[in-house]
Structures are given as structure tokens and as C-alpha cells.
């Protein structure tokens with residue numbers, strides 16, 4: 001368990017299933033220190049819980065479920081996913097098992113300046129990693145994309161779109177995507193809660209290329225219409241980040257770029273390494 005306590009803000013990084021006991025201990029401590037009806041104690045009940053893997057802020061029902069509120073008496077209108085989360089502690093979006101608890105108890109009169117949480121720092125780092133990756137690719141393969149496509153792919157707007165995309169694997173473990181159409185490129189992004197290539201490959205049992213084909217088809221892209229970039233962004237519970245890129249020029253006589261680490265053994269044996 002890691003904890004930061006500055007200016008009456010508490011940030012805890014804990015195993016999800018440990019949360020009820022951690023919350024209980026905090027309650028006891030705050031109650032002793034400030035009193036059972038104190039502002040400080042009441043602030044704890046409005047703490048934010050988010051997934052340490054994907055940053056998703058869990059809805060209140062997930063929070064309650066984790067505290068065991070639905071265990072003996074099912075509540076109408078509570079999603080099965082929220083109930084299950086209380087039992088397993090597994091994030092349905094990224095399969096992560098750790099949470100960040102953020103709890104702030106400023107005095108009612110105290111003005112606090114908004115702080116950028118761990119998530120935004122992480123998004124900045126991810127953006128930089130994406131730009132570095134694309135720059136490396138273009139240095140290696142100058143024929144791959146035009147300078148316009150490069151600028152579109154690495155613009156602040158595109159990077160914001162990528163790092164904030166709600167494109168985590170579905171609860172049944174399939175990769176999903178979000179797409180953004182620009183003038184020369186369509187950008188597809190898929191987020192995964194791991195940086196381990198073998199675990200990412202497990203999300204694509206038929207191999208990467210059929211998966212990419214499916215995403216392109218679902219994006220509605222017509223052949224030759226636009227270049228297509230598929231960014232697979234891995235964000236794990238330890239704050240590590242990994243970027244994988246596939247790039248298919250609209251002009252099909254240019255060899256496309258595949259993310260080598262994500263190809264199955266069979267797919268690797270068929271082609272030569274291009275990234």
C-alpha cells in the first residue's frame with residue numbers, strides 16, 4: 001500500500017479487495033482524531049475510487065458493492081457487473097486488481113487549488129511516448145506517411161483523443177476501439193491494461209491481423225480512402241506505458257507497418273520484421 005498525505009489530501013493505492021479493511025481503519029482513525037460527526041469523517045464517504053490500471057472512476061454502485069452492501073440483499077437496478085466487482089475486485093474494463101482512493105478534506109473555508117491527479121500526468125507521458133514512437137517509425141520508414149499525415153497523427157487533438165479514449169477491452173475480454181477521422185488518416189485506438197505483449201496477444205486469439213481487419217471494417221473505412229493508424233496503448237497498474245502502432249497507407253503499393261510484438265508466431269513466420 002502506498003500513501004500520500006499532503007494538505008489534507010489522502011491518496012491511497014491498494015489492492016481492490018483490501019479496500020473495505022483500509023476504509024474501516026481510516027474511519028476509525030478519523031473518528032478518533034476529529035469526532036464521529038466531523039466534516040473530515042463525512043468527507044471520507046465521498047472519496048473517489050478509480051482503477052489503478054485504467055483510471056476509470058468507479059460509479060457509486062461499485063464502491064458500495066466493494067463494501068459488501070449488496071452481498072446479502074440484491075438491490076433492484078444495480079448492474080450485475082457492479083455486484084460481481086464486489087466479489088472479485090477485478091476491474092471489468094482492464095482486469096486490474098488495484099485501486100486508487102482519493103480523499104480530500106479541506107476545511108470548509110479553505111480554498112484548494114485544483115490539482116492534476118496521477119491520471120493527467122500519466123496521459124502526458126503516454127502522449128510523449130506516442131510521438132517518440134511515431135517519430136522513430138518515420139525515421140525508419142520515410143515512405144510510410146506524408147508529412148501531413150504525420151502532423152495529423154501527432155497533433156495535440158489526436159493525442160488527447162488517444163489517451164482519453166474509452167476503448168478498454170470488453171468485459172468478455174475482446175479488444176475494442178474508438179476511431180477519429182482526420183483529413184489524411186483515420187486513427188483507431190485500443191487501450192489495454194498491460195504492457196506485456198503476450199498478455200495483449202491473448203486478447204486477440206485469432207491473431208493481430210484478423211483483429212485489425214475487423215476494426216477497419218467496423219470503422220467504415222473504404223479501401224484507399226484514407227491512411228489508417230491503429231494505436232494500441234498499454235497502461236498497467238504500475239504506471240508503465242507501452243505503444244504499438246500499425247500503419248496502413250491508403251496507397252496499397254506501400255508496405256504497411258505491423259506491430260511486430262503483437263503478431264502471433266504464425267503471423268511472424270509469414271512476414272518479415274517491419275517494426
Ligand SMILES: [Zn+2]
Pocket residue numbers: 051052053054055056091092093094095096193
Ligand atoms: Zn481498470
